[in-house]
Structure formats: C-alpha cells, structure tokens
Amino acid sequence: MTLLFLFVAAVGGYFLGSVPFGLVLVRLAGLGDIRDIGSKSIGATNVLRTGRKDLALATLLLDAGKGGIAVLLARYFFGETAALIAGVAAFAGHCWPIWLGFKGGKGFATYLGTLFAFNFIVALLVCLTWAVVAFARRYSSLSALSAAAAAPVFAWIWSGPYLSAACAVISIFLYYRHKENILRLMNGTEPKIGGEKSQSAS
Incomplete structure (x- = not known):
C-alpha cells in the first residue's frame, strides 16, 4: 500500500462525504436554504424541521450512504487500510465541507454509514445504543454522543483494534461537533426529542 493510494482514498472519501445532500434536497423542493432554519445544520435532523419527513429520510439515507x-x-x-482512512475522511467531509465554508452537519448518519460498510454487527449495536438512550432520555444529541462513545468498544470486540481506532478518531470529532449540545446538556437547556427547537445529531 503506497502513500499515494492512501492519499487518494482520503481525498476521495472527503469529497464524497462533503456532498451536502440535505442542502440540495431542500433547495430542489423549493424550501429555501436549510442553513437558515433550526440548528442551521445540513443533516437529516434539521431537514425534518421543514416538515418534510420524506426529505429528512432521504437525507439520512444519502448521508449514511456516502460514508x-x-x-x-x-x-x-x-484495501482495508485505505478503507479506514476513507471512512474517517468521509465523516470529516460531511462535518467540514469545502463547498460550504467548512460548515456542515454533525456527522452521525455518515458515521453509521461507514460502520455498516465495515461491520454490520457493530453498526447495529451502535444504532441500538442510540435508540435505547433516545427512548430513556429523549435527547437526540445525548443519544448520538452515547452511541459514539460505545462505538470504539463495540468495534474492538466485534472487529478488532484497527476499526476501533478509526471509530475513536471519528467519535472524538463527533464530540467536538456536538460541543454546544454538550454545554446545553450540562446546564439543562438542551431541548428534548420532539422539542420545537431541538438541535441534535445529524
């Protein structure tokens, strides 16, 4: 595996990840700029605030699919090493897309997409973690943060140290992207799922 191949994987992964499907779909539907509403994110959670569940679902699937x-x-x-690099790069592309001044989404859907491509069991366990926390606490951001914290552990058990390390890198980035949500969770002002101004995880 040459450095050139790894570089191509990183660049290709970044540019795939940087495609702003939420922004494109909302504009095509004639609903304006998704960055002008809600959390101003380009992800599926914010797209849902347009009232179009179909667009939100399409955004979720496309954001996961690009990863x-x-x-x-x-x-x-x-090869596998390049795939790990491409997965991390795709997540980074979604969060910091060059086309949008490096202001993108929060990355959880793209994270899940990379996990499904690597290990189906790990991805399902991460989804289950999200669902359990969401049901118990009703915070989308907390659900994403909990699932991200668990992902490297699940990856270590069900895949091995390489995927676990990649998950750890992505999870650190995801926590950084959720820094405002973390502050609101700490001071009790984070809206719950279904709340009018929820600013959560995609």
Whole structure:
C-alpha cells in the first residue's frame, strides 16, 4: 500500500462525504436554504424541521450512504487500510465541507454509514445504543454522543483494534461537533426529542 493510494482514498472519501445532500434536497423542493432554519445544520435532523419527513429520510439515507460508499470504493481499489482512512475522511467531509465554508452537519448518519460498510454487527449495536438512550432520555444529541462513545468498544470486540481506532478518531470529532449540545446538556437547556427547537445529531 503506497502513500499515494492512501492519499487518494482520503481525498476521495472527503469529497464524497462533503456532498451536502440535505442542502440540495431542500433547495430542489423549493424550501429555501436549510442553513437558515433550526440548528442551521445540513443533516437529516434539521431537514425534518421543514416538515418534510420524506426529505429528512432521504437525507439520512444519502448521508449514511456516502460514508458507506467511500469505504466500499476505497476497500475495493486499495484495501482495508485505505478503507479506514476513507471512512474517517468521509465523516470529516460531511462535518467540514469545502463547498460550504467548512460548515456542515454533525456527522452521525455518515458515521453509521461507514460502520455498516465495515461491520454490520457493530453498526447495529451502535444504532441500538442510540435508540435505547433516545427512548430513556429523549435527547437526540445525548443519544448520538452515547452511541459514539460505545462505538470504539463495540468495534474492538466485534472487529478488532484497527476499526476501533478509526471509530475513536471519528467519535472524538463527533464530540467536538456536538460541543454546544454538550454545554446545553450540562446546564439543562438542551431541548428534548420532539422539542420545537431541538438541535441534535445529524
């Protein structure tokens, strides 16, 4: 594996991840700029605030899909190490897309997409963690943070140290992207799921 192949995987993963599907879909639907409403994020959670569940679902699937595709393409052409790099890069592309002044989404859907491409069991366990916390506490951001914290552990058990390390890097980035949510959780002002001004995890 040459450094050139790893570089191509990183760049390709970043640019795949940086495609702002939420922004594009909302504009095509004639609903304006998604960055002007709610949390101003381009992810599915904010798209849902337009009242269009179909657009939110499409955004969720496409944001997850771009992470998975980045991993699968890099694995096919360059191998497993390149796939790990492409997965991290795709997540970074979603969070910091060059097209939008490096202001993107919070990355949880793209994270899930990369996990499904790497290990289906790990991805399902991360989804289950999100669902349990969401049901128990009704905070979307807390659910994403909890699932992200658990992901490296699940990856270590069900896959091994390499995927676990990649998950740890992505989870650190995800926590950084949720820094405002963390502050609101700490001071008790974070809206719950279904709250009018919820600013959560996608």
